[in-house]
Amino acid sequence: MGNMNKQVKAFVDFVREQGVVGLAVAFLLGGAISKVVTALIVDLVNPLLGLILGSTEGLKKATFNIGSAVFLWGDFVSNLIDFLVIALIVYYGVKMLGVDKLDKKK
Numbered sequence: 001m002g003n004m005n006k007q008v009k010a011f012v013d014f015v016r017e018q019g020v021v022g023l024a025v026a027f028l029l030g031g032a033i034s035k036v037v038t039a040l041i042v043d044l045v046n047p048l049l050g051l052i053l054g055s056t057e058g059l060k061k062a063t064f065n066i067g068s069a070v071f072l073w074g075d076f077v078s079n080l081i082d083f084l085v086i087a088l089i090v091y092y093g094v095k096m097l098g099v100d101k102l103d104k105k106k
Contacts, residue, residue, distance in 0.1 A: 034086060041082045050074075 046059035053062060062074025
């Protein structure tokens with residue numbers, strides 16, 4: 001039983017030192033933010049861009065053809081916008097919360 005207590009203590013120390021709990025929380029929040037940003041892009045931004053660009057189905061469905069090849073340029077642009085919005089939210093979120101200054105020196 002003493003060996004088990006040592007292992008549990010070693011695990012708890014590892015979690016404290018490595019910030020695993022913070023990493024898990026950040027991972028979960030990142031997933032939630034990603035869903036919100038994706039919904040914003042798909043439900044609001046893409047239809048507006050589709051109207052501006054003349055595609056009634058929205059930006060994701062915008063294509064062009066060369067011969068028999070169909071290029072889904074709208075889907076690529078949609079994913080690019082999605083990435084940029086998420087990157088900006090993460091960057092400014094880290095800056096606003098001051099998380100970038102929390103790095104502990106050992």
